Amino acid sequence: MDRAFLENGKVMAAIDNTASLGDVDPSHYDVVHLPGGHGTMWDFAQNERLGEIVAQIYEQGGLISAICHGPAGLVNAKLSDGSYLVSSKRLTSFTNSEEEAVGKVEIVPYLLETALRERGASYRAVANFDPHIEADGRVLTGQNPLSSRLLGNAMVRALRS
Numbered sequence: 001m002d003r004a005f006l007e008n009g010k011v012m013a014a015i016d017n018t019a020s021l022g023d024v025d026p027s028h029y030d031v032v033h034l035p036g037g038h039g040t041m042w043d044f045a046q047n048e049r050l051g052e053i054v055a056q057i058y059e060q061g062g063l064i065s066a067i068c069h070g071p072a073g074l075v076n077a078k079l080s081d082g083s084y085l086v087s088s089k090r091l092t093s094f095t096n097s098e099e100e101a102v103g104k105v106e107i108v109p110y111l112l113e114t115a116l117r118e119r120g121a122s123y124r125a126v127a128n129f130d131p132h133i134e135a136d137g138r139v140l141t142g143q144n145p146l147s148s149r150l151l152g153n154a155m156v157r158a159l160r161s
Helices: 002-007 009-016 048-059 070-074 096-101 112-118 145-160
Strands: 031-034 063-067 133-136 139-142
Touching (some): 031 048, 031 070, 048 063, 048 070, 063 070, 063 145, 096 112, 139 145
Parallel strands (some): 031 063, 063 139
Antiparallel strands (some): 133 139
């Protein structure tokens, strides 16, 4: 499967022509979705430009969605008043106990649940690896990969309203 993906000329052309975050004009977007995966724990929170894009799209009335480790991109996103976007927002992400269950606590640079709580999020979760989402206005989050369908359906409902 990976080989077929990498050998697909259309896919590779799209990847080769992907805009960098520096070239993204947030005023042209109504939605941002932050996918998961452990790699986001190193890339998302530390990327100031990503935080600026997320905050601007949110402040212009856009929808913010993130799943699993994707909410790492929300950790340092600050609104124009200087407050953290996640402050007082009801949300979820891959939990500390899920991180422990997969044996990554000593590998990841921080625990996402802890970081979101430290930024003032009203954090909610269910049992490890059960599907779960939180929808707080225009901020939608999913706890883990099994939450993908729920989150996708919530995004469609939010976009239709």
